[in-house]
Amino acid sequence: MTAAIHGSRPAAVVCGLGGGTPPRAVTNDELAERLDTTDEWIRSRTGIGQRYVIEPGMSTGSLAVEAGSRALKSAGLGSVGLVVLATTTPDRPCPATAPEVAARLGMTGVPALDVGAVCAGFVYALSVAAALIVSDTVRDALVVGADTFSTLLHPADRGAGVIFGDGAGAVVLRRGRSEEPGALGPFDLGTDGEHAELIQIPGGGSAQRAGGEPTRAHDHYFTMQGRAVFKHAVLRMTGSVRQALHRAHWAVEDVDRVAAHQANSRILAALAEQLGMPQDRFLSNIDRVGNTAAASVPLLLNDAVADGALRPGDRVVLTSFGGGLAWGTTTLRWPELDIA
Ligand code: COA
Numbered sequence: 284m285t286a287a288i289h290g291s292r293p294a295a296v297v298c299g300l301g302g303g304t305p306p307r308a309v310t311n312d313e314l315a316e317r318l319d320t321t322d323e324w325i326r327s328r329t330g331i332g333q334r335y336v337i338e339p340g341m342s343t344g345s346l347a348v349e350a351g352s353r354a355l356k357s358a359g360l361g362s363v364g365l366v367v368l369a370t371t372t373p374d375r376p377c378p379a380t381a382p383e384v385a386a387r388l389g390m391t392g393v394p395a396l397d398v399g400a401v402c403a404g405f406v407y408a409l410s411v412a413a414a415l416i417v418s419d420t421v422r423d424a425l426v427v428g429a430d431t432f433s434t435l436l437h438p439a440d441r442g443a444g445v446i447f448g449d450g451a452g453a454v455v456l457r458r459g460r461s462e463e464p465g466a467l468g469p470f471d472l473g474t475d476g477e478h479a480e481l482i483q484i485p486g487g488g489s490a491q492r493a494g495g496e497p498t499r500a501h502d503h504y505f506t507m508q509g510r511a512v513f514k515h516a517v518l519r520m521t522g523s524v525r526q527a528l529h530r531a532h533w534a535v536e537d538v539d540r541v542a543a544h545q546a547n548s549r550i551l552a553a554l555a556e557q558l559g560m561p562q563d564r565f566l567s568n569i570d571r572v573g574n575t576a577a578a579s580v581p582l583l584l585n586d587a588v589a590d591g592a593l594r595p596g597d598r599v600v601l602t603s604f605g606g607g608l609a610w611g612t613t614t615l616r617w618p619e620l621d622i623a
Contacts, residue, residue: 293417295424295459296464298620300581305336308335318445329547330551335449344384350578360423362388364394366388369407369408369429369577370404371435372430372435373397385425388425400577400607403611408426426453427452427453436505440506446546452579464615466615467613467614468533469527469613470613474607474609483606507606517557520544525558538599541566542587543580543603544604545567545574547569566583598615599615
């Protein structure tokens, strides 16, 4: 342990937080009216009680604007130097959704980009924004995770169909010092593209178009091999959390709260067991919102601050896993901030 490791250094510091879901909630019972499933199966196998879905006139971009506007208000800022949007469900395949989100928030002229790492997207987006802040390229940034997987699900898919919901969450980062509350610690990021087929939308991309294959409507739906993904999720998040703790010089016992991607409550239980952490350190809102993909971690933080489960000074681990396969983890001491 050297002074260089523990000494003060430039860092990206969380200074604003916001989140939101569309108004329409869909209960498990409502899903069971059109899918061969039950409330009991969904609750016991996933921990999910309901999820929210968008209605006509809404989109990933509109959810991102709402969450982003709340995060800016929470930070007390009217604008920032960068907008990064993590999403797998952009408003259109081209162009990126982030520039329009930035413009709708009153920010034209700023760099704005989408980041695609499926359910790991928010932690990836944080890492991109943090790097641009620490390198002095920008002073501050809005980082949004927003997804509307309800638009990707096949109406007859009872596997993925019961776990996903729509939502958005956002944080504001500013340039600061590593010893400040809210400073993001080192990141652990990784992918394993050999398992790309476990989570995918097979059609609509260049591989299909270049092959001249006819587009089949079915190919545009999201597919997931749930049981295999479950195992990879536990394995990869366990390894990633250990790496990030190691880099932050934190022991497992130092962690007060874990904000892990909300895909399935049984994954959270397995992760807690693998890490040797009490389950009650794991924040959870999966019962209310389901798996909101890139929105999952920031929406969880927002809900946890709102209900008092996450408090200033808490040492928090953020970890996520998704298609790619991709995973990412970072750490921070939770700062004092108000949410809208
Ligand atoms: N209702 C009732 N039965 C269902 C069902 C549903 N909604 N979904 C699947 N089943 C059935 C299956 O058909 C299967 O039946 P069988 O044994 O007769 O063949 C049985 O339940 C078990 O299926 P399986 O796919 O193994 O279920 P599971 O316990 O793995 O749960 C998921 C399915 C999708 C909830 C679960 O695999 C999961 O959460 N995976 C991880 C998702 C994830 O982490 N994603 C991260 C990136 S977003």
